[in-house]
Amino acid sequence: MSHNDSIINLLNLKDENIIFDENFCIDGIVKGVKCKVFNATLTYKPKACYSCGHIFDKKIIKYGFKTSDIKIPNVSGFNAYLRLRKQRYFCKHCNSTFILKTNIVKKNCFISNNTKLAIALSAKENQNTCVLMSLSQSNPQLGLCLLFSVIPILDKS
Numbered sequence: 001m002s003h004n005d006s007i008i009n010l011l012n013l014k015d016e017n018i019i020f021d022e023n024f025c026i027d028g029i030v031k032g033v034k035c036k037v038f039n040a041t042l043t044y045k046p047k048a049c050y051s052c053g054h055i056f057d058k059k060i061i062k063y064g065f066k067t068s069d070i071k072i073p074n075v076s077g078f079n080a081y082l083r084l085r086k087q088r089y090f091c092k093h094c095n096s097t098f099i100l101k102t103n104i105v106k107k108n109c110f111i112s113n114n115t116k117l118a119i120a121l122s123a124k125e126n127q128n129t130c131v132l133m134s135l136s137q138s139n140p141q142l143g144l145c146l147l148f149s150v151i152p153i154l155d156k157s
């Protein structure tokens with residue numbers, strides 16, 4: 001197993017297009033809270049333009065990165081984030097840009113799917129109120145987003 005595969009396995013992130021930096025974990029501060037930050041890049045060749053659907057060709061070019069902090073389950077008691085540099089492309093067919101997708105988060109969400117699952121599992125053990133309250137106190141928007149993300153998971157289980 002490669003170094004990269006080991007980290008992916010450790011963090012339980014299921015996307016082979018995520019490549020971790022050499023200094024993959026640093027101590028950082030996100031939203032004023034000390035945490036562990038994992039640095040990685042998401043890059044692959046898309047099959048087609050996300051905007052116009054044109055099949056990938058040389059008129060679809062790499063166009064920088066967009067970085068987002070994605071909440072992942074805590075590591076050794078520390079809040080943890082994946083700081084993901086996502087490859088952006090520019091399509092000369094439709095003159096628009098798009099950012100690569102990853103299956104570890106839903107579109108426009110900044111909480112990884114496995115974090116939602118971890119919260120859903122702890123909610124099953126009646127810790128939900130506690131977890132959600134502590135989250136919503138530091139970030140009401142996050143708390144609300146989590147609540148609506150967790151309900152469907154709980155319904156299925």
Ligand SMILES: [Zn+2]
Nearest residue numbers: 049052091094
């Ligand atoms: Zn296009």
